[in-house]
Amino acid sequence: MTAETTSAAAATPQADLLISDVTALVHGPDGAVDFLPGAGIVVRDGLIETVAPMGELAGVRAARTIAGHGQVAMPGFINCHTHSPMVMFRGAAEDVSVVDWFNKKVWPMEVNLTPNDVELAARLACAEMIAAGVTTFADHYFSMDRVATAVDESGLRANLGWTFFSSEGPAGLARSADFAREYRGAAGGRITTALAPHGAYTVDDDDLRATARIAQDEDILVHIHAAESRAETRTSRGNRGLTPIGVLDHTGLLEGRVLIAHGRGVVQEDLPLLARAQGRVGVGSAPKGYLKNGTETTAVRSLVSAGVAVGLATDGAASNNTLDVWESLLFTCLVQKAVEEDELWMTARQGLHHATLQSAAAVGLAGQVGSLAPGHQADIILVDLSGPHTQPIHDLASTLVFSARSADISTTIVAGQVLMEGRRLLTVDVPAVAQALAPRLAALTDVSHGRSIQDYAAHP
Amino acid sequence: MTAETTSAAAATPQADLLISDVTALVHGPDGAVDFLPGAGIVVRDGLIETVAPMGELAGVRAARTIAGHGQVAMPGFINCHTHSPMVMFRGAAEDVSVVDWFNKKVWPMEVNLTPNDVELAARLACAEMIAAGVTTFADHYFSMDRVATAVDESGLRANLGWTFFSSEGPAGLARSADFAREYRGAAGGRITTALAPHGAYTVDDDDLRATARIAQDEDILVHIHAAESRAETRTSRGNRGLTPIGVLDHTGLLEGRVLIAHGRGVVQEDLPLLARAQGRVGVGSAPKGYLKNGTETTAVRSLVSAGVAVGLATDGAASNNTLDVWESLLFTCLVQKAVEEDELWMTARQGLHHATLQSAAAVGLAGQVGSLAPGHQADIILVDLSGPHTQPIHDLASTLVFSARSADISTTIVAGQVLMEGRRLLTVDVPAVAQALAPRLAALTDVSHGRSIQDYAAHP
Numbered sequence: 001m002t003a004e005t006t007s008a009a010a011a012t013p014q015a016d017l018l019i020s021d022v023t024a025l026v027h028g029p030d031g032a033v034d035f036l037p038g039a040g041i042v043v044r045d046g047l048i049e050t051v052a053p054m055g056e057l058a059g060v061r062a063a064r065t066i067a068g069h070g071q072v073a074m075p076g077f078i079n080c081h082t083h084s085p086m087v088m089f090r091g092a093a094e095d096v097s098v099v100d101w102f103n104k105k106v107w108p109m110e111v112n113l114t115p116n117d118v119e120l121a122a123r124l125a126c127a128e129m130i131a132a133g134v135t136t137f138a139d140h141y142f143s144m145d146r147v148a149t150a151v152d153e154s155g156l157r158a159n160l161g162w163t164f165f166s167s168e169g170p171a172g173l174a175r176s177a178d179f180a181r182e183y184r185g186a187a188g189g190r191i192t193t194a195l196a197p198h199g200a201y202t203v204d205d206d207d208l209r210a211t212a213r214i215a216q217d218e219d220i221l222v223h224i225h226a227a228e229s230r231a232e233t234r235t236s237r238g239n240r241g242l243t244p245i246g247v248l249d250h251t252g253l254l255e256g257r258v259l260i261a262h263g264r265g266v267v268q269e270d271l272p273l274l275a276r277a278q279g280r281v282g283v284g285s286a287p288k289g290y291l292k293n294g295t296e297t298t299a300v301r302s303l304v305s306a307g308v309a310v311g312l313a314t315d316g317a318a319s320n321n322t323l324d325v326w327e328s329l330l331f332t333c334l335v336q337k338a339v340e341e342d343e344l345w346m347t348a349r350q351g352l353h354h355a356t357l358q359s360a361a362a363v364g365l366a367g368q369v370g371s372l373a374p375g376h377q378a379d380i381i382l383v384d385l386s387g388p389h390t391q392p393i394h395d396l397a398s399t400l401v402f403s404a405r406s407a408d409i410s411t412t413i414v415a416g417q418v419l420m421e422g423r424r425l426l427t428v429d430v431p432a433v434a435q436a437l438a439p440r441l442a443a444l445t446d447v448s449h450g451r452s453i454q455d456y457a458a459h460p
Numbered sequence: 461m462t463a464e465t466t467s468a469a470a471a472t473p474q475a476d477l478l479i480s481d482v483t484a485l486v487h488g489p490d491g492a493v494d495f496l497p498g499a500g501i502v503v504r505d506g507l508i509e510t511v512a513p514m515g516e517l518a519g520v521r522a523a524r525t526i527a528g529h530g531q532v533a534m535p536g537f538i539n540c541h542t543h544s545p546m547v548m549f550r551g552a553a554e555d556v557s558v559v560d561w562f563n564k565k566v567w568p569m570e571v572n573l574t575p576n577d578v579e580l581a582a583r584l585a586c587a588e589m590i591a592a593g594v595t596t597f598a599d600h601y602f603s604m605d606r607v608a609t610a611v612d613e614s615g616l617r618a619n620l621g622w623t624f625f626s627s628e629g630p631a632g633l634a635r636s637a638d639f640a641r642e643y644r645g646a647a648g649g650r651i652t653t654a655l656a657p658h659g660a661y662t663v664d665d666d667d668l669r670a671t672a673r674i675a676q677d678e679d680i681l682v683h684i685h686a687a688e689s690r691a692e693t694r695t696s697r698g699n700r701g702l703t704p705i706g707v708l709d710h711t712g713l714l715e716g717r718v719l720i721a722h723g724r725g726v727v728q729e730d731l732p733l734l735a736r737a738q739g740r741v742g743v744g745s746a747p748k749g750y751l752k753n754g755t756e757t758t759a760v761r762s763l764v765s766a767g768v769a770v771g772l773a774t775d776g777a778a779s780n781n782t783l784d785v786w787e788s789l790l791f792t793c794l795v796q797k798a799v800e801e802d803e804l805w806m807t808a809r810q811g812l813h814h815a816t817l818q819s820a821a822a823v824g825l826a827g828q829v830g831s832l833a834p835g836h837q838a839d840i841i842l843v844d845l846s847g848p849h850t851q852p853i854h855d856l857a858s859t860l861v862f863s864a865r866s867a868d869i870s871t872t873i874v875a876g877q878v879l880m881e882g883r884r885l886l887t888v889d890v891p892a893v894a895q896a897l898a899p900r901l902a903a904l905t906d907v908s909h910g911r912s913i914q915d916y917a918a919h920p
Contacts, residue, residue, distance in 0.1 A: 075566045090851075091858035094697055095807045128848035291794035292862070294803040321862035322849050334751035343754040347555045387780050388588035389849075391550075391894045392901055396550035402752070402781035407867030425848075 015062040016416055017043035020228040022068030022382065023396065024051055025352065027371050033352045035396050041073060043378040046415035049111035051372050066411065068382055072400065075370050076135025076369065076379040076412065077325035078359035079314055080284030081223075081261040083116045083141045083152075084125035084323065086316030088437060093318050098229075098293055102456030110142075111377055117444060119146035120437050125323055126154035127428035130419045132324040132406035135379035137260060138284065138313075138363045140196045140223050144179050152187040155419045155427045157379060159259075159296050159363050161196025161223040165454050166204040173197070173207055173214075180220050184234055190415060192221070194259065199225035200244040201232060201455065204250050212252035221364045223259040224248070230296055231459035233265035245270035259284060259358075261313070266299045275306040282362025284313035287331040287350050289320040297335050300354075301345070311362030312355050326406040329355045344442065382411035466762035475522040476876055477503035481857070482528030482842065485513055485535065485812065487831050493741035493812045495856050501533060503838040506875035509869045511832050516651065526871065526878075528842055532860065535830050536595025536839040536872065537785035538819035539774055540744030541683075541721040543601045544585035544610075544783065545578045546776030548897060552905050558689075558753055562916030566778055570602075570906035577904060579606035580897050584883035587784055587888035590879045592784040592866040595839035598719060598773075598823045600683050602638055612647040615879045615887045617839060619719075619770050619823050621656025621683040625914050626664040633657070633667055633674075640680050650875060652681070652824065654719065656674050658910050659685035660694060660704040662914065667713040672712035672819060679822045683719040684708070690756055691919035693725035704911055708909050721773070726759045735766040742822025744773035747791040757795050760814075761805070771822030786866040789815045806858035 024039040040057040042050040048383035050057065086106075093105035114383060116140070129137055136157040139147055144162040153447050162179040164172030173195075180193035182378045195211050197203040203211075203224075215222045227233055227244040236244050241333050245266060254277040263283040266274070274281055285298035305311050312328040314320045360370025369377050383404060390408065393399045412420040419427050484499040502510040502842050510517065534872040546566075553565035577599070589597055596617040598716060599607055604622040611618045624632030633655075637697040640653035656669050657663035661683075663671075673681045686692055696704050708714050714737040721745040726734070733739055745758035772788040774780045789811050796806035819828025829837050843864060845853060850868065853859045864888040872880040879887050 045918075087848075088852065090854065090863060094858045094862075095804055097803055124848055124851060130573040131848055219499045283522055288794065289796040291592065292803065294797040294801045294805075321858065324849065334748065337754040338751040343557055343752065344555055345754075385746045386891070386894075388547075388584055388591055388888075388890050388894075389784065391584060391890070392548065392897055394550065394552040394901070394905065395554055398554045400637065402554075403550060403777075405865065407865065428848075430851070431846070434846075434848075437852055441854070445854065 015042045015044045015049060016064065017062060017378070017423050018057070018060055018062035018065045019073060019380065019382070020065055020067045021054055022071050022073040023358070024073045026051060027357060027373065030355065031354070033349045033397065039073070041372060041380065043416045046278050046378055048372060048374055048378050052373060066382070069285065070384070070386060070398070071410065072383040072385060073372060074381050074383060075356050075372055076381050076414065077133050077355060078311060078363055078370060079129065079134045079137035079323060080282070080311030080359050080362045081286060081313035081315060082137050082139055082323060083316035084137060084139050084147060085121035085141055087125045087128065087323065088117060088121040088444055090321055096156065098295070099456060101319070102168070103452065104447070107195065107452040107454050107456065108449070109445055110453045111449060111451045112444050112446060115143040115146045118143035119149055120433060122147040122150035123154065124430070124433045124437065126150050126156050126219050127430050127433065128323045128423055129156065130154065130425055130428065131377065131423070132326060132411055133381040133409040134325050135412065135414045136363060136365065136369050138194070138223060140261070145183070148183050148186055148191055151191055153412050153427065155417050157190040157369065157377070157414055159192045159194055159221065159223070161194035163196045163198050165198050166207045167454060173210055177214050181201045181218070186222070188415070194221040194223035197222070197224050199228065200247045201236065201457070205247070208247065208251035208253060212256060215253070215256040219287050221257045221259055222253055223261070224253070224261070225261045227260065227265035227270070228262040228310065229459065230265045233267055235459040243267055243270055245273055249273045254281060254289055256280065259362055262286070262298060263303060264290065264296050264298050266302055266417050268308055271306040272303060274308050278307035282311055284311050284362055285332065286313040286315035286320055286328060287326060287335045287361035289315050291331070291335065292319065297339055300332070300336050301340060302456050307360040309361035310354055311359030324406050325355070329401055347410045348395070349399040351401050352397060360374040378413060378416040380413040381409050384410045470820045473524070475504045475509060475520060476518055476524065477838070478517070478522035479528045479533060479840065479842070480525055480713050481514055482531050483534045484832050485816070486511060487817060487833065491813065491817050493809045493816070493857065499533070501832060501840065502728055503698060503876045506838055508832060508834055508836050508838050510834060521683065526842070530844070530846060531870065532843045532845060532856070533832060534841050534843060534895050535816050535832055536841050536874065537593050537815060538718065538771060538830060539594045539783060539785050540742070540771030540819050540822045540825055541599035541746060541773035541775060542597050542599055542783060543776035543860070544597060544599045544607060545581035545601055547585045547588065547783065548577060548779045548904055549778035550781055558755070559916060561779070563912065564907070567912040567914050567916065568909070569905055570905060571909060571911045572904050573602065573700040575603040575606045575800050578603035579609055580893060582607040582610035583614065583888055584890070584893045584897065586610050587885055587890050587893065588783045589616065590614065590788060590872050590885055590888065591883070593841040593869040593872055594785050595841070595872065595874045596823060596825065596829050598683060599719070603709040605643070608643050608646055608651055611651055612885065615874050615877050617650040617829065617837070617874055619652045619654055619681065619683070621654035623656045623658050625658050625662045627668045627914060633670055637674050639778060641678070644680070648875070654681040654683035657682070657684050658708045659688065661696065662919070665707070668707065668711035672716060675713070675716040681717045681719055682713055683721070684713070685721045686723070687720065687725035687730070688722040690920065693727055695919040703727060703730055705733055709733045714741060716740065719822055719824065722758060723763060724750065724756050726762055731762060731766040734763065734768050738767035742769040742771055744771050744822055746773040746775035746780055746788060746794045748787060749775045751791070751795065751797045752779065757799055760792070761800060769818040769821035770814055771819035775787045784866050785815070789861055807862035808855070811861050812857060838873060838876040840873040841869050843868050844870045890914065902916045
């Protein structure tokens with residue numbers, strides 16, 4: 001840089017990135033989804049500085065400009081509940097009952113895991129999510145220090161929680177808490193953390209109470225499977241006289257910030273409890289896998305009525321087969337219309353609201369991600385709608401939800417860093433990762449040892 | 461060509477195309493879906509000549525070779541029921557009830573159609589289908605001579621039927637029949653035709669009887685909306701003491717070959733009627749739009765139990781928003797598991813059976829399309845599974861149904877002609893078509909004239 005340009009830059013400080021002439025998905029003052037055509041997005045220090053009509057940005061100078069003409073800019077997708085390393089088991093537990101999925105397939109296969117497998121698989125998962133426009137994911141798994149390595153390298157943003165069961169004894173919670181303390185703020189602030197008790201039916205009340213205390217004392221999110229299904233709710237009521245949400249309340253968890261995975265078993269008596277925790281509690285819904293299970297979906301309308309943020313999720317690829325949140329958006333809109341038998345409910349714009357502001361709130365990042373608004377993280381995807389399947393455009397929200405798909409994303413940006421451009425992944429070498437994982441597959445899926453990481457008790 | 465190569469070619473007749481070293485989706489003697497790795501596919505005169513391990517094809521010489529290594533070859537998808545030109549209304553009738561969809565949106569908008577609009581929109585639809593790996597589609601619309609032009613130019617295969625209502629008087633059936641006679645065998649045999657009465661509730665018994673007579677006398681398929689919904693079945697029972705399938709039987713249609721769109725209202729008393737017509741009757745199911753409507757899905761298990769071929773379909777893009785049969789395959793597998801509450805039903809392989817042999821039978825082309833088997837049309841797609849969302853592969857059928865998507869198709873071939881290669885469309889200029897359609901959109905969606913092509917009576 002010459003002295004002259006340094007001086008000019010000092011006079012008009014240069015932005016890091018300008019995305020020019022896009023149609024930007026923005027939120028109105030009430031949070032409603034809207035679109036601003038002919039917009040420019042200015043990024044500085046990893047944050048969105050300005051979103052404005054190009055005419056108002058004539059004076060902006062940027063180190064780099066991405067020509068967005070003909071594309072739509074959206075906040076990156078937020079995957080509110082996944083087990084990212086389970087991509088290693090994608091397709092390895094098909095056409096089985098839920099009980100067999102746990103007891104004959106997944107939990108015995110997970111005995112075989114090494115930390116190295118987790119890191120390799122997490123890297124593959126990060127690649128898949130970047131390609132699908134996911135810029136933040138909430139992950140609940142084992143060997144999370146190795147997942148953190150993959151997140152750091154890939155450039156993604158994540159909330160990470162180390163899963164524990166009470167069957168592990170006190171070491172489980174201790175490790176989950178140590179991880180949450182050590183890694184919060186890692187990867188230049190892109191990593192936040194959670195305490196991750198597996199579920200209200202696999203972690204006992206004492207451990208849940210201890211989790212609640214740590215969470216509130218140290219302001220850490222709790223990420224937990226609860227009210228996964230109506231069957232779980234029935235079992236819980238029968239066994240202990242409380243619904244799973246009642247258990248969260250009873251053990252103090254609802255006094256802090258909680259991300260509930262699934263919430264399909266939420267019933268009427270849970271709604272006042274959830275309404276009291278409004279603003280602190282969110283739910284991650286992964287509707288594709290629920291269909292595949294042949295079971296009910298998340299009670300979105302009830303949750304929304306209680307003021308609970310319902311975010312979109314994929315769960316792990318061993319049940320969902322993809323980590324594609326755009327697919328979850330499509331399924332949420334379609335399945336919600338179907339289960340409510342109401343074609344006017346869950347419009348495309350409502351779906352986009354869940355995908356953006358509600359997902360951000362669910363993972364505890366409201367005001368930081370999920371909106372192309374000044375001061376928010378520059379987590380941005382660009383979508384190319386020139387394909388025959390997205391033409392013509394009569395209603396952009398409908399085009400995005402019902403016609404477009406993640407393969408239409410050209411560009412994925414996290415904290416101002418471009419992670420995919422022209423569909424080319426810049427931070428993960430997929431062939432190398434797939435090649436490294438291949439020789440491990442036979443051993444990973446071998447269940448001849450007859451062991452399991454945990455027993456799954458059916459909820460009859 | 462020198463005398464020498466001519467002589468060599470005469471000694472070993474050269475094939476037109478060799479697709480080398482693919483994993484081929486094939487059907488066993490009982491029709492079950494299977495996979496043949498390391499296969500070569502030899503194409504001559506538009507037909508599949510051989511599908512065999514590469515080792516057995518050492519002597520094959522071909523004018524052109526496509527290197528298939530690392531890809532899966534599948535029969536092209538068959539869209540068993542669509543209104544292809546309705547892509548012009550994609551997203552123009554959202555979040556409305558079924559009654560409003562017909563009476564306030566689609567049927568008033570269709571007043572505005574010109575034959576030129578139909579041709580332009582059909583061209584866009586053909587592009588979308590080629591990109592989605594659809595190689596055959598069954599279309600039911602107006603100005604079908606113009607759709608035939610688009611089919612001819614695009615290189616696709618189609619069964620075309622000119623829609624009629626009894627409200628048009630005798631001219632409706634006459635035009636549908638004239639079209640069916642004139643265009644069968646057009647586009648070098650790629651076009652077959654159908655008689656296309658709109659539905660069992662919009663065409664009267666006399667017209668249905670006349671349709672049945674022509675169909676049987678001249679061996680023409682009848683493509684009709686029937687038992688579209690349970691509500692239609694209830695209304696039909698109430699008004700005339702017959703289910704819609706009963707009406708097809710009563711008017712003689714089930715004595716010939718019939719393609720039924722939707723079949724969601726098929727009830728127990730219909731099953732013996734359908735079983736008697738086994739081998740002649742098929743159903744096209746478009747599950748994405750049913751979810752969007754907030755209504756029930758096709759009664760697949762009942763239909764299969766009656767021996768009816770259930771093919772996959774998209775319906776028009778005004779309800780389905782895409783013409784992507786791969787999406788219909790995914791939705792069929794997921795929704796069937798959900799509605800039957802049976803996670804072991806509609807496995808990935810069952811879904812692929814519907815997508816291939818059953819879809820071919822449903823559109824009246826059994827033995828001609830839908831299988832990579834000698835003597836079948838060379839309608840072939842190649843799928844690239846190297847993306848992060850399709851790795852690793854533990855179960856190829858599951859990968860294809862639950863993880864892959866139409867954007868993973870690299871190559872689409874119809875009758876041996878390559879229509880898409882490396883995702884580049886070779887026969888349709890999408891930007892030119894979209895540009896030509898754009899100035900017509902305002903006029904096409906204008907309903908201020910207050911007219912409609914037909915009234916839709918709700919089925920309460």
